[in-house]
Amino acid sequence: MEPVIELKGVVAVLGSFPALAGIDLTVQRGEILLLQGPNGAGKTSLLRVCAGLLPIERGEGRVLGIDVTSQRELIRARVGLLGHSNGLYLDLTVEQNIMFWAATVGASDAEVASAMKRMNVDGRLAKVKASQLSAGQRRRTALASLIVRRAEIWLLDEPHAGLDASGRDELDGLLRDAVAAGATVVLASHESERANGLATRVVTVDGGGAR
Amino acid sequence: MSTHSGTGTKATRGLGIIVLLMLIALAFFGLVFSAEDVVQGSTVRIMYVHVPAIWVAYLAFGLTAVCSAVYLSGKNRSLAWDRVAGASGEIGVLFVAVSLVTGSLWGRLTWGTYWVWDARLTSTAFLFITYIGYLAVRRLGGTHRQRARRSSVLALLAIVEIPLVHFSVNMWRSLHQSASVADPNAKVQLDGLMLFSLFLGLFAFTLLFVWLVLHRQRTLQLEDAFADRGLDAAIAARREEAVK
Amino acid sequence: MEHATFVIGSWVLTAGSLIAYAVWIIRRGRALSKHATNEEMPWT
Amino acid sequence: MTNTSLRRRITFAVARKDLRIEWNSRVLVNQVAPFAAIVMVLFAFALDNDGILQRVAPGLVWLATLFSMLVVIQRSFSVESADGALDALRVAGVDPTAIFLGKSIALMVQLFALEALLVGTAFVLYNITMSPAGLVEAFVTMLTATAGLACVGTLYGGLAAGVRGRETLLPLLLLPVVAPVLIGATRAMEAAFGSGGAQVSEGWPWIGLLTVFAVLFIALGSVAFGPLVDE
Numbered sequence: 001m002e003p004v005i006e007l008k009g010v011v012a013v014l015g016s017f018p019a020l021a022g023i024d025l026t027v028q029r030g031e032i033l034l035l036q037g038p039n040g041a042g043k044t045s046l047l048r049v050c051a052g053l054l055p056i057e058r059g060e061g062r063v064l065g066i067d068v069t070s071q072r073e074l075i076r077a078r079v080g081l082l083g084h085s086n087g088l089y090l091d092l093t094v095e096q097n098i099m100f101w102a103a104t105v106g107a108s109d110a111e112v113a114s115a116m117k118r119m120n121v122d123g124r125l126a127k128v129k130a131s132q133l134s135a136g137q138r139r140r141t142a143l144a145s146l147i148v149r150r151a152e153i154w155l156l157d158e159p160h161a162g163l164d165a166s167g168r169d170e171l172d173g174l175l176r177d178a179v180a181a182g183a184t185v186v187l188a189s190h191e192s193e194r195a196n197g198l199a200t201r202v203v204t205v206d207g208g209g210a211r
Numbered sequence: 212m213s214t215h216s217g218t219g220t221k222a223t224r225g226l227g228i229i230v231l232l233m234l235i236a237l238a239f240f241g242l243v244f245s246a247e248d249v250v251q252g253s254t255v256r257i258m259y260v261h262v263p264a265i266w267v268a269y270l271a272f273g274l275t276a277v278c279s280a281v282y283l284s285g286k287n288r289s290l291a292w293d294r295v296a297g298a299s300g301e302i303g304v305l306f307v308a309v310s311l312v313t314g315s316l317w318g319r320l321t322w323g324t325y326w327v328w329d330a331r332l333t334s335t336a337f338l339f340i341t342y343i344g345y346l347a348v349r350r351l352g353g354t355h356r357q358r359a360r361r362s363s364v365l366a367l368l369a370i371v372e373i374p375l376v377h378f379s380v381n382m383w384r385s386l387h388q389s390a391s392v393a394d395p396n397a398k399v400q401l402d403g404l405m406l407f408s409l410f411l412g413l414f415a416f417t418l419l420f421v422w423l424v425l426h427r428q429r430t431l432q433l434e435d436a437f438a439d440r441g442l443d444a445a446i447a448a449r450r451e452e453a454v455k
Numbered sequence: 456m457e458h459a460t461f462v463i464g465s466w467v468l469t470a471g472s473l474i475a476y477a478v479w480i481i482r483r484g485r486a487l488s489k490h491a492t493n494e495e496m497p498w499t
Numbered sequence: 500m501t502n503t504s505l506r507r508r509i510t511f512a513v514a515r516k517d518l519r520i521e522w523n524s525r526v527l528v529n530q531v532a533p534f535a536a537i538v539m540v541l542f543a544f545a546l547d548n549d550g551i552l553q554r555v556a557p558g559l560v561w562l563a564t565l566f567s568m569l570v571v572i573q574r575s576f577s578v579e580s581a582d583g584a585l586d587a588l589r590v591a592g593v594d595p596t597a598i599f600l601g602k603s604i605a606l607m608v609q610l611f612a613l614e615a616l617l618v619g620t621a622f623v624l625y626n627i628t629m630s631p632a633g634l635v636e637a638f639v640t641m642l643t644a645t646a647g648l649a650c651v652g653t654l655y656g657g658l659a660a661g662v663r664g665r666e667t668l669l670p671l672l673l674l675p676v677v678a679p680v681l682i683g684a685t686r687a688m689e690a691a692f693g694s695g696g697a698q699v700s701e702g703w704p705w706i707g708l709l710t711v712f713a714v715l716f717i718a719l720g721s722v723a724f725g726p727l728v729d730e
Contacts, residue, residue: 011446053590055356057442074592083583084583085586089578096519217485218488219484242463309472309473316461320458340675360729361726376678382705423480430480436495437490
């Protein structure tokens with residue numbers, strides 16, 4: 001077992017609100033870890049800390065062996081965070097969105113095509129503007145761009161929200177494939193039933209602490 | 212709780228008394244003892260507050276830039292540097308405002324108008340607005356460190372921009388309009404006592420600036436500490452919630 | 456006399472704004488320090 | 500892959516992306532350009548005198564550019580924040596210098612198109628004539644002024660993008676800084692237009708000033724953009 005995320009006593013604030021009040025978390029490579037808890041429990045902030053996006057005020061931590069206090073920038077290139085927003089450009093088509101991300105990492109057109117096919121946003125959908133997509137289609141587009149970015153840790157915030165039944169199965173399959181290919185998945189969800197079948201381990205986040 | 216009251220110490224109180232005495236002396240020298248100017252008459256007496264005010268403003272913005280640079284380059288990035296930068300920037304804005312107002316009153320007497328599009332006046336106005344922007348950015352919210360980094364970068368940008376704005380405004384006046392309004396200071400022939408009053412003013416205002424910065428950065432430190440204390444309480448409350 | 460008004464006026468404005476600012480800082484410092492611990496006031 | 504070629508690739512990817520967004524949405528063409536044109540018409544109503552209009556036309560062109568630029572910058576960063584795309588770029592560790600340069604290039608292209616439209620409007624509405632040498636000078640002026648404006652606009656637009664009250668903060672920060680561009684570009688354009696009997700040769704020192712401004716802010720923005728937009 002090799003830990004890819006190790007957090008100790010992490011405090012992170014949003015403005016002056018302590019979203020995380022001293023949290024410990026360890027994630028092993030190849031896990032599908034589910035973070036459970038009610039809304040406002042700090043799941044999103046925890047994911048953002050793991051992604052190197054939210055600076056921590058106190059405590060210490062390492063992600064992929066990189067220190068989160070001093071070298072957040074190095075973490076970012078190697079993890080993929082999909083938050084409440086999908087990070088899409090609404091005036092670009094599905095294909096243009098994914099092509100843009102591919103250009104930032106130098107992924108080939110073949111990789112783009114295969115990612116779109118895997119997330120079922122190829123064909124007719126490829127030419128549709130993101131602003132005209134349904135919530136589920138947007139999410140699938142965002143996931144496809146995550147594939148072309150070749151993220152080692154996937155941090156997913158409510159990934160099942162807005163997906164229909166087949167989309168959810170598709171996503172579960174995709175996440176299992178990704179783990180089989182060497183990725184680690186951390187997902188936050190309050191739909192425990194759904195995600196439990198997928199997750200290999202469950203951690204409850206509540207009031208800024210983790211158990 | 213503290214037994215001490217306020218942001219003063221023995222040293223600042225001593226400094227404060229010296230500053231007060233010097234300012235009273237300045238009023239006597241500037242308004243009573245020093246002679247009227249041959250050309251400008253009594254209007255020259257505005258100079259003894261106007262020139263020291265703009266001097267302190269430059270000093271203050273210089274200090275803001277230096278502290279910002281130290282904050283950004285330092286290894287442990289002490290927020291104290293950021294607070295001194297912020298205190299100094301705020302005081303600088305106050306002194307620019309003073310020098311703009313006294314300057315325009317002086318201008319009304321010597322040029323017959325409150326404002327002329329003279330190079331120095333125009334670039335001072337830009338300076339004023341630039342640092343109002345700096346203070347606005349300091350109040351944007353977020354954590355102390357966010358505030359410190361944003362405002363430090365902005366202060367360093369400002370220190371590069373200002374010479375360029377000044378240079379371009381100068382170029383505008385010298386190339387565009389042949390008849391430039393003469394510099395008011397140039398007309399003044401300073402005798403010994405006037406020169407003494409001016410230097411007294413510069414010295415007194417500089418010490419006043421030091422006194423103000425000391426007090427202001429201490430109140431800022433208290434404000435930061437209280438925000439942190441609120442944070443500590445909120446963290447404790449959240450942990451308690453979690454245990455339940 | 457216009458000159459005297461302007462000269463005195465500029466001195467009064469200067470003194471007034473500086474005093475007002477100084478008083479504001481001092482009062483704010485006093486008000487805040489009432490609730491501060493000694494550790495929060497390292498200058499004491 | 501070397502760092503420089505990676506940065507160049509991302510720069511052009513960002514620039515192409517921003518221009519493609521404009522191509523898809525046509526906000527500049529359908530909203531900003533008509534706004535800029537109507538400003539020029541309103542100037543004509545306000546200054547109801549042909550002589551004055553010809554005299555001040557260069558200044559009006561640049562004033563209209565500055566006001567339109569505020570709108571274009573807001574737009575440039577609202578597409579980033581609409582669905583958290585700038586966040587996504589940051590979390591993906593995309594080089595902030597490349598983002599800055601890419602967005603600046605896209606802004607430059609859009610502003611240049613807008614200025615061409617404004618100069619064209621000035622020709623028609625204000626009765627301007629120009630010599631061939633003046634035409635070259637006007638072109639170089641627009642090029643250098645736009646480079647400076649785009650860089651400084653992207654820099655401060657990025658700072659204002661993530662905060663509340665951005666609509667009011669951006670002009671406060673931006674307008675004092677661009678004073679050299681307004682001064683320099685207006686004087687250079689006067690020389691190019693020959694307004695008030697100005698000679699074409701009088702414009703070149705001002706183009707020097709514009710070039711200094713542009714180079715300075717390309718450098719400053721490359722360094723400062725990252726710390727300003729980071730959390």
